[in-house]
Amino acid sequence: MTSAGRPRAKRDSGTEARILEAARAVFVRSGTGGARMQEIAAEAGVNQALLHYYFRSKDQLAQAVFRELGTRIVPSILGAFASDDSLDRKIERFVHAYIDAVRESPFIPGYILAELHFNPERLTTLAEQITGSDPANAMRSFVERLRVDLNQQAAIGAMRSIAPEQFLVNLIALCVFPFAARPVLRLLLGQDDDAFSRFLDERRAELPDFILNALRP
Amino acid sequence: MTSAGRPRAKRDSGTEARILEAARAVFVRSGTGGARMQEIAAEAGVNQALLHYYFRSKDQLAQAVFRELGTRIVPSILGAFASDDSLDRKIERFVHAYIDAVRESPFIPGYILAELHFNPERLTTLAEQITGSDPANAMRSFVERLRVDLNQQAAIGAMRSIAPEQFLVNLIALCVFPFAARPVLRLLLGQDDDAFSRFLDERRAELPDFILNALRP
DNA sequence: ATAAATTAACTAACTGGTTAATTAATGAGA
DNA sequence: TCTCATTAATTAACCAGTTAGTTAATTTAT
Numbered sequence: 001m002t003s004a005g006r007p008r009a010k011r012d013s014g015t016e017a018r019i020l021e022a023a024r025a026v027f028v029r030s031g032t033g034g035a036r037m038q039e040i041a042a043e044a045g046v047n048q049a050l051l052h053y054y055f056r057s058k059d060q061l062a063q064a065v066f067r068e069l070g071t072r073i074v075p076s077i078l079g080a081f082a083s084d085d086s087l088d089r090k091i092e093r094f095v096h097a098y099i100d101a102v103r104e105s106p107f108i109p110g111y112i113l114a115e116l117h118f119n120p121e122r123l124t125t126l127a128e129q130i131t132g133s134d135p136a137n138a139m140r141s142f143v144e145r146l147r148v149d150l151n152q153q154a155a156i157g158a159m160r161s162i163a164p165e166q167f168l169v170n171l172i173a174l175c176v177f178p179f180a181a182r183p184v185l186r187l188l189l190g191q192d193d194d195a196f197s198r199f200l201d202e203r204r205a206e207l208p209d210f211i212l213n214a215l216r217p
Numbered sequence: 218m219t220s221a222g223r224p225r226a227k228r229d230s231g232t233e234a235r236i237l238e239a240a241r242a243v244f245v246r247s248g249t250g251g252a253r254m255q256e257i258a259a260e261a262g263v264n265q266a267l268l269h270y271y272f273r274s275k276d277q278l279a280q281a282v283f284r285e286l287g288t289r290i291v292p293s294i295l296g297a298f299a300s301d302d303s304l305d306r307k308i309e310r311f312v313h314a315y316i317d318a319v320r321e322s323p324f325i326p327g328y329i330l331a332e333l334h335f336n337p338e339r340l341t342t343l344a345e346q347i348t349g350s351d352p353a354n355a356m357r358s359f360v361e362r363l364r365v366d367l368n369q370q371a372a373i374g375a376m377r378s379i380a381p382e383q384f385l386v387n388l389i390a391l392c393v394f395p396f397a398a399r400p401v402l403r404l405l406l407g408q409d410d411d412a413f414s415r416f417l418d419e420r421r422a423e424l425p426d427f428i429l430n431a432l433r434p
Numbered sequence: 435a436t437a438a439a440t441t442a443a444c445t446a447a448c449t450g451g452t453t454a455a456t457t458a459a460t461g462a463g464a
Numbered sequence: 465t466c467t468c469a470t471t472a473a474t475t476a477a478c479c480a481g482t483t484a485g486t487t488a489a490t491t492t493a494t
Contacts, residue, residue: 176398267473
């Protein structure tokens with residue numbers, strides 16, 4: 001028998017995963033408001049009722065997708081700051097980790113940003129999920145640690161003084177924005193997929209220097 | 218008589234404007250997919266049929282809102298680059314113009330980015346509207362002019378060498394992202410409206426230096 | 435036999451959009 | 465200046481199609 005009297009995986013196991021995958025595709029390209037359950041069912045190759053069988057409602061399905069994508073990306077990039085590397089090195093690791101993590105699914109940042117704009121309450125759920133309840137507090141202590149780091153660098157004359165909030169926003173902006181604004185770049189700079197990829201290569205190599213240089217005293 | 222046998226402004230002129238205003242509010246907070254015509258009608262205080270009387274369809278109404286917001290912001294910030302100031306000064310003007318233009322309606326960048334993510338084709342229409350057909354070409358010549366500027370600064374040793382595309386993305390990212398990511402900042406950094414406003418003041422003052430410093434050789 | 439997985443068919447509510455009728459400015463002519 | 469036809473503005477009621485969600489029956493692994 002399986003684990004706990006729980007009869008599992010009858011006909012075609014993996015259905016739930018297939019549904020989630022289809023939902024991800026549809027939600028990412030259409031948003032929660034624009035997505036249609038029917039379209040998701042079709043893309044998953046199942047009956048529409050199955051979506052409700054596995055995920056009670058459209059909203060819960062949307063939340064599941066959002067949670068999955070959010071928790072997949074955030075930790076990978078936060079990891080760079082968990083190490084005890086030098087600040088210089090942390091910045092470089094962050095930039096590389098983010099670009100590497102996101103480049104194979106470049107619509108995700110735009111989707112997450114959009115979804116957060118229209119449903120800001122989702123952030124609470126997501127943040128609790130990641131930090132384990134009380135995200136604001138976890139974040140505050142993170143920011144304070146960063147403040148100490150930055151002040152120390154400023155004290156020894158290695159960096160100019162900067163508020164940790166400004167620093168964080170700058171760092172994240174420079175990483176996230178090119179993805180979020182990809183449709184704009186595509187049209188306005190005439191970037192096809194290939195050009196965008198080269199653009200990212202260049203960026204990955206140069207961005208850490210750009211940031212460190214900006215912080216030079 | 219009026220201009221051309223065209224009887225104008227009967228009962229309550231300004232209805233169209235009121236509808237557009239209501240539509241703006243609803244679309245900005247819910248997106249095209251999430252918005253409901255009924256909600257817009259209610260917010261405008263008119264019958265739902267009037268929305269169709271003035272703007273044939275939901276899509277056309279959404280486009281009208283998008284166009285209005287897009288054309289309101291873009292030129293004001295592009296203006297900074299039209300001048301013949303020094304590059305340093307252009308950067309400063311751009312940062313100031315953007316923050317000043319957007320700070321009183323801080324959801325607009327998030328809305329525009331989200332809308333472009335889900336309906337990238339809207340960008341074409343908008344860009345044509347602003348540049349007067351053939352936006353890709355207008356943009357290319359703009360980028361090339363910028364390239365010359367940047368190369369010149371690099372040649373005289375005033376700046377490090379940087380591709381105009383990277384430069385543009387950096388500049389815009391640093392300006393736009395704080396607004397687009399506002400819900401995140403609000404929760405994660407615990408910023409209320411007031412704290413956000415102070416954050417913007419600080420940013421407006423420091424960001425030009427940050428960018429110029431990053432470009433130092 | 436049992437219970438999970440899956441489906442076809444359905445429904446109740448809602449959606450964007452239409453229609454036909456009503457109201458009120460406007461300008462032309464008597 | 466007083467009709468009066470004309471035309472724009474506005475509404476209530478309606479419609480057809482779609483939507484998320486349900487149900488009851490069927491399949492299938494154990």
